[in-house]
Amino acid sequence: MTTATRRRPPPSSKTPDSHSFPTRSYDLVKEFSIALGIILVLSLALAAVFSSPDRPAISLADWAQQAPNDVVATATAELAGTSTSAGYGGPYNSASPGQKLGPLGLQKLAGVKIPVDSAKDLVLDPLTSVTGDAPLTTALTTWSAASGDQQTTWASAYADALAATPDGSPAAVAAGAYGPVPLLAGRFLTLARGGGLQSQLTGNSFYSSDQTKPMLLLADGAYLSDQARAENLGGDQWGMMNESGNYPGQPWMWLYTFWYQIKPFSTSSNADALVWGLMMLLTVVFIFLPFIPGLRSLPRRLGVYKLIWRK
Numbered sequence: 001m002t003t004a005t006r007r008r009p010p011p012s013s014k015t016p017d018s019h020s021f022p023t024r025s026y027d028l029v030k031e032f033s034i035a036l037g038i039i040l041v042l043s044l045a046l047a048a049v050f051s052s053p054d055r056p057a058i059s060l061a062d063w064a065q066q067a068p069n070d071v072v073a074t075a076t077a078e079l080a081g082t083s084t085s086a087g088y089g090g091p092y093n094s095a096s097p098g099q100k101l102g103p104l105g106l107q108k109l110a111g112v113k114i115p116v117d118s119a120k121d122l123v124l125d126p127l128t129s130v131t132g133d134a135p136l137t138t139a140l141t142t143w144s145a146a147s148g149d150q151q152t153t154w155a156s157a158y159a160d161a162l163a164a165t166p167d168g169s170p171a172a173v174a175a176g177a178y179g180p181v182p183l184l185a186g187r188f189l190t191l192a193r194g195g196g197l198q199s200q201l202t203g204n205s206f207y208s209s210d211q212t213k214p215m216l217l218l219a220d221g222a223y224l225s226d227q228a229r230a231e232n233l234g235g236d237q238w239g240m241m242n243e244s245g246n247y248p249g250q251p252w253m254w255l256y257t258f259w260y261q262i263k264p265f266s267t268s269s270n271a272d273a274l275v276w277g278l279m280m281l282l283t284v285v286f287i288f289l290p291f292i293p294g295l296r297s298l299p300r301r302l303g304v305y306k307l308i309w310r311k
Helices: 028-050 060-066 068-080 106-110 118-128 134-145 148-163 181-193 196-201 212-220 223-230 251-261 271-287 295-302
Strands: none
Touching (some): 060 181, 060 196, 060 212, 060 223, 068 118, 068 148, 068 212, 118 134, 118 196, 118 212, 148 181, 181 196, 196 212, 212 223
C-alpha cells in the first residue's frame, strides 16, 4: 500500500505587484508646506529669543562723532604712555611681562611679534600725514624736540585736566602747562571725524584688512567698552555677539566664557592665561577619554544608551 505525499509548492519568487496593496491618497505638496511652515515659525521664534544682535562695525569716524571727548582723552593717554596698549606687553611691546600660567610667562615667551608704539603709531604718525596745517606742523616739531620726560609731563598734566572737567570736555580745561598736547589731541579728533585716521591706521589701502591698530586705539578708549556693556558683552556679563558680517554667533564659546564668571577667574588679573590653560586641560581629557580608566566606563555604567538602543 502506498501513501501519496503532497508536496508543498515552492515559494513564489515573484515580487507582489504594488497595486495589489491598499492605497490612500497622499498630498506631498501639502505635507511639505506644513513642514516648511512649522520649521519657519520655529526658526523665527528661536531666533527672536536666542539670536545675538548683528551690529555694524564701529569705525573711528563713528567713535569721533559719538564720543569726541573720549577720542581726545584717548589720544592724550597714548601720548602720556598710560593707555592700555602702551602698557600691554607682548605681542605689541615689552612694557609688561603679561599674563602667566604658573611660572610660565606666556606673553613674554611669545615675544614682541607685532611691535606697536602707541604714541607714535596710533597718534603721531597719522598726524604727520596731514598737510597744509602750519599750527599742527609746529606742534609736532615742538613735541619731537622735547625730551621724553617733558612729553610725559605735558600729556599727563593735560590728561589730569581733562579728567577734572565735566564729561572730560576739552573746552572746559583750565589753563596750564600742556605744551602742544591740546592742539595735537584736537587735530587728532578732526582727523578721526573725517575718516582719515581709519585709513592711516589700516595701511592707507582700500583692501587692507589688518585692523590691529584701530582695534587697539578703540579699546584704549571708553566708548567701545560702553557699547559692549550695553549689549551685555562685558567681561562680567554673559552675552555673545556675531562677528563682523551676517554670520552665526558663537554658541560653542559658552564654556570658554563661563569660566570668566566664577572665581578665581572672575577676580584674577591673570584670567586669560588661567582659562586658556583650563580649556587646554579639558580638551586633552576629552581627546583621551577612551583611554582613561573609570571615565571611559561612564557611558556603560550610566546606562544612557538604554534610552536609545533597545533590544
